Amino acid sequence: MGQGNIAAHEENVDVEEIEPGDILKILKAHQGDVGGLISILQEIQSTYGYLPAEALRIVGRQTGRSMVDIYGVATFYRSFSLKPRGRHLICACLGTACHVRGAPRVVDELEQQLGIKAGQTTEDKEFTLETLNCLGACALGPVVVIDGHYFSKVTRARIRPLLDKALEGFDTTELGKDSRIFPIEVSCPHCGHSLMDDGSTIDGHPSIKVTISMDHRDGWLRLSSLYGSYNFSSEFEVPHNTVVRFLCPSCREELPSTSDCSTCGAPMVPMLVNGGGIVKVCSRRGCRNHMLDLI
Amino acid sequence: MITLKINGLDVTVEKGSTVLEAANFIGFPIPTLCHMDGLTPYGACRLCVVEIGEGPGAKLVSSCTYPAEEGLVVRTASSRVLEARRMVLELLLASCPQSKTIQDLASAHGIRRQRFRQEYEDCILCGLCVRMCAEQMMAGAIGFRNRGENRSIGTPFDIKSEECRLCGGCMYVCPACQLRCTYTEPEKAVCGGCANLTPPCVEKEQFKDMMCYMNPCVACEIKKD
Numbered sequence: 107m108g109q110g111n112i113a114a115h116e117e118n119v120d121v122e123e124i125e126p127g128d129i130l131k132i133l134k135a136h137q138g139d140v141g142g143l144i145s146i147l148q149e150i151q152s153t154y155g156y157l158p159a160e161a162l163r164i165v166g167r168q169t170g171r172s173m174v175d176i177y178g179v180a181t182f183y184r185s186f187s188l189k190p191r192g193r194h195l196i197c198a199c200l201g202t203a204c205h206v207r208g209a210p211r212v213v214d215e216l217e218q219q220l221g222i223k224a225g226q227t228t229e230d231k232e233f234t235l236e237t238l239n240c241l242g243a244c245a246l247g248p249v250v251v252i253d254g255h256y257f258s259k260v261t262r263a264r265i266r267p268l269l270d271k272a273l274e275g276f277d278t279t280e281l282g283k284d285s286r287i288f289p290i291e292v293s294c295p296h297c298g299h300s301l302m303d304d305g306s307t308i309d310g311h312p313s314i315k316v317t318i319s320m321d322h323r324d325g326w327l328r329l330s331s332l333y334g335s336y337n338f339s340s341e342f343e344v345p346h347n348t349v350v351r352f353l354c355p356s357c358r359e360e361l362p363s364t365s366d367c368s369t370c371g372a373p374m375v376p377m378l379v380n381g382g383g384i385v386k387v388c389s390r391r392g393c394r395n396h397m398l399d400l401i
Numbered sequence: 402m403i404t405l406k407i408n409g410l411d412v413t414v415e416k417g418s419t420v421l422e423a424a425n426f427i428g429f430p431i432p433t434l435c436h437m438d439g440l441t442p443y444g445a446c447r448l449c450v451v452e453i454g455e456g457p458g459a460k461l462v463s464s465c466t467y468p469a470e471e472g473l474v475v476r477t478a479s480s481r482v483l484e485a486r487r488m489v490l491e492l493l494l495a496s497c498p499q500s501k502t503i504q505d506l507a508s509a510h511g512i513r514r515q516r517f518r519q520e521y522e523d524c525i526l527c528g529l530c531v532r533m534c535a536e537q538m539m540a541g542a543i544g545f546r547n548r549g550e551n552r553s554i555g556t557p558f559d560i561k562s563e564e565c566r567l568c569g570g571c572m573y574v575c576p577a578c579q580l581r582c583t584y585t586e587p588e589k590a591v592c593g594g595c596a597n598l599t600p601p602c603v604e605k606e607q608f609k610d611m612m613c614y615m616n617p618c619v620a621c622e623i624k625k626d
């Protein structure tokens with residue numbers, strides 16, 4: 107308990123407004139499950155990208171747990187963060203195997219390129235750099251994970267290109283002459299209205315336009331109509347790993363989900379394929395699971 | 402009732418007792434640091450090690466957390482136990498040499514040197530204060546935070562806890578806090594300022610952001626002016 111950490115903590119006191127209703131909703135979903143603290147914290151973390159102090163207080167009040175318990179859990183696990191994280195999360199492995207394979211140099215390079223130390227966030231809130239100890243992929247070391255994408259045998263020279271790519275987003279697909287990529291046209295399963303937006307193209311084809319809703323915010327999302335391409339654009343930035351609701355822009359109904367993603371468990375959003383069939387895409391940003399059933 | 406053998410003597414204790422309680426009952430002293438009557442056993446310091454079982458299957462366990470079992474054979478002062486205990490004390494000395502409690506225990510066990518890198522921690526993470534606060538004072542103002550190397554005891558966010566009533570219970574049970582506030586010279590400083598305040602944190606109005614020995618320390622604040 108150094109005398110110095112008081113000042114350090116003052117700047118952590120979050121100014122960000124949180125919506126108590128959101129927290130209550132999360133708590134409600136976990137009502138009655140006794141050991142649910144970790145899942146509650148996980149959900150709060152995925153909503154805000156970190157654990158706001160006020161949110162922890164609400165959790166304490168509602169579940170009757172003491173604040174120290176919650177704080178203890180929140181600081182015990184590395185995946186929880188009490189400070190807002192940047193838009194892109196970089197985790198560099200410093201485990202034994204990665205260490206001997208040169209991970210310290212990779213981390214040095216990352217720190218230098220970003221101008222921050224491990225555990226910090228860049229001023230422009232783009233990157234957060236964290237280190238961890240072994241991802242279980244030792245033979246591939248040094249391993250760096252950026253926004254959920256794993257990079258193996260990383261060298262110093264690869265850092266800059268990786269950072270640039272991260273800024274661009276790993277979700278963009280390079281379109282080659284891949285025969286698995288072909289255009290489809292879809293419509294809303296509720297009102298049958300076409301979801302195609304001829305006015306704006308992605309990958310050179312008319313895009314699929316839907317409304318997405320997240321944190322009481324609505325906005326448009328345009329998906330590439332090429333089946334197999336993950337390129338998209340949206341009105342506002344959707345944080346990695348968040349699940350959004352998909353609505354039809356014409357009838358404003360939610361595209362009704364009938365199944366959950368086999369990879370991440372988020373609801374799969376169905377759209378009717380013109381000419382018969384159904385295409386389903388996962389509603390979690392960053393999850394690339396999708397399905398096509400043609401009739 | 403359960404009968405077990407401690408250092409060759411049969412002792413009968415109630416079901417649910419620990420080996421430590423049984424040994425104390427029959428009069429074999431076992432040194433403890435993180436144990437206190439009225440608080441749940443925690444097994445953090447390992448000073449209370451005893452040897453159980455016989456032959457090659459014999460093993461060392463912490464007696465404060467080990468439940469007395471029927472027919473259990475316990476040795477509280479075998480050479481293996483004494484050696485382990487001395488090692489524990491030496492390690493404690495290496496991390497927190499300023500503690501009078503640890504010094505006394507070490508000297509009682511004939512420890513004359515300390516072979517490890519010297520540190521000057523103000524906390525040995527025995528958890529007595531945490532349990533005191535939660536179980537006797539019913540407050541739950543302090544707890545463990547972080548993990549591994551960075552584990553520490555304190556309040557959430559390091560700010561004064563709303564639950565803390567400045568009872569001083571944490572300070573009272575702390576085996577290391579005689580010298581908690583040492584400023585920059587841990588080797589020399591003998592502050593004990595906080596322990597000399599009776600009752601602790603007297604001027605509660607004046608020091609309303611202070612929490613006994615937690616940051617910020619009342620005694621240090623007093624010394625400042």
Ligand code: FES
Nearest residue numbers: 199201204241243
């Ligand atoms: S040490 Fe890096 S993955 Fe195991």
Ligand code: FES
Nearest residue numbers: 435444446447465
């Ligand atoms: S007294 Fe038993 S482990 Fe500390």
